[in-house]
Amino acid sequence: MKKPDGKVVLLGDMNVGKTSLLHRYMERRFQETVSTVGGAFYLKQWGPYNISIWDTAGREQFHGLGSMYCRGAAAVILTYDVNSLQSLTELEERFLALTDSASADCIFAIVGNKVDLSDDCTSAPDENRPRKSGASCGSKVRKQVHAEDAIALYKKILKYKMLDEKDVPAAEKMCFETSAKTGYKVDYLFETVFDMVVPIIVRQKAEGPPQTVDITDYKPAKRTKSGCCA
Numbered sequence: 001m002k003k004p005d006g007k008v009v010l011l012g013d014m015n016v017g018k019t020s021l022l023h024r025y026m027e028r029r030f031q032e033t034v035s036t037v038g039g040a041f042y043l044k045q046w047g048p049y050n051i052s053i054w055d056t057a058g059r060e061q062f063h064g065l066g067s068m069y070c071r072g073a074a075a076v077i078l079t080y081d082v083n084s085l086q087s088l089t090e091l092e093e094r095f096l097a098l099t100d101s102a103s104a105d106c107i108f109a110i111v112g113n114k115v116d117l118s119d120d121c122t123s124a125p126d127e128n129r130p131r132k133s134g135a136s137c138g139s140k141v142r143k144q145v146h147a148e149d150a151i152a153l154y155k156k157i158l159k160y161k162m163l164d165e166k167d168v169p170a171a172e173k174m175c176f177e178t179s180a181k182t183g184y185k186v187d188y189l190f191e192t193v194f195d196m197v198v199p200i201i202v203r204q205k206a207e208g209p210p211q212t213v214d215i216t217d218y219k220p221a222k223r224t225k226s227g228c229c230a
């Protein structure tokens with residue numbers, strides 16, 4: 001297997017459609033999924049580079065693995081379901097801290113999936129009315145999360161990472177709405193992210209492997225009978 005040059009990780013609550021987005025992009029179809037256990041990855045050739053795209057489990061019981069998958073990541077795709085405000089809230093409360101192990105110049109994309117269930121309900125919410133889950137809008141449900149909510153989260157992420165807005169891609173560019181079911185904006189999402197990841201890969205390669213000690217390589221010195229080291 002070719003060694004990946006860079007890493008992109010999908011994070012987000014269970015059921016938001018991370019696996020379905022990856023299937024749609026890599027296999028060009030929408031198929032029934034089972035809830036992910038642990039994590040899995042695909043390799044994507046992008047120009048001269050191999051990019052690994054990691055699909056992680058949203059289930060709480062696998063939460064501890066998240067920061068391991070994020071280690072050294074050049075991009076993190078934070079995914080929510082546009083019909084679940086809770087799934088957006090979880091990104092900030094549960095998933096953002098997992099990205100501490102990502103590359104220092106990691107880019108963040110925020111993706112609202114399942115727009116096919118509500119895409120005729122894009123008008124701004126009535127601020128005086130609570131956002132009721134499942135409220136009807138024509139034949140579809142009213143969207144619970146709007147583009148401005150995702151943009152607000154992006155700005156919170158910048159604060160959390162202590163990044164200046166002028167040094168990173170604009171929020172409007174990094175917040176996407178997709179449908180893994182219809183394929184809406186799925187290619188656009190991944191390809192925008194891959195293009196942005198290339199300069200990070202180039203820098204990571206120029207700097208060489210991270211200066212860390214691999215403790216699995218450690219072999220204790222042989223002890224002689226007298227207790228001194230050989």
Ligand SMILES: Nc1nc2c(ncn2[C@@H]2O[C@H](COP(=O)(O)OP(=O)(O)OP(=O)(O)O)[C@@H](O)[C@H]2O)c(=O)[nH]1
Nearest residue numbers: 014015016017018019020033035036058114180181
């Ligand atoms: N209508 C619609 N359903 C979707 C879409 N994407 C995913 N689904 C459905 O939502 C459910 C969950 O999708 P998954 O891709 O397994 O979700 P996940 O985020 O990988 O979930 P975990 O692996 O548990 O973290 C499945 O029944 C999918 O068929 C979409 O864009 N539109």
Ligand SMILES: [Mg+2]
Nearest residue numbers: 018019035036
């Ligand atoms: Mg999954």
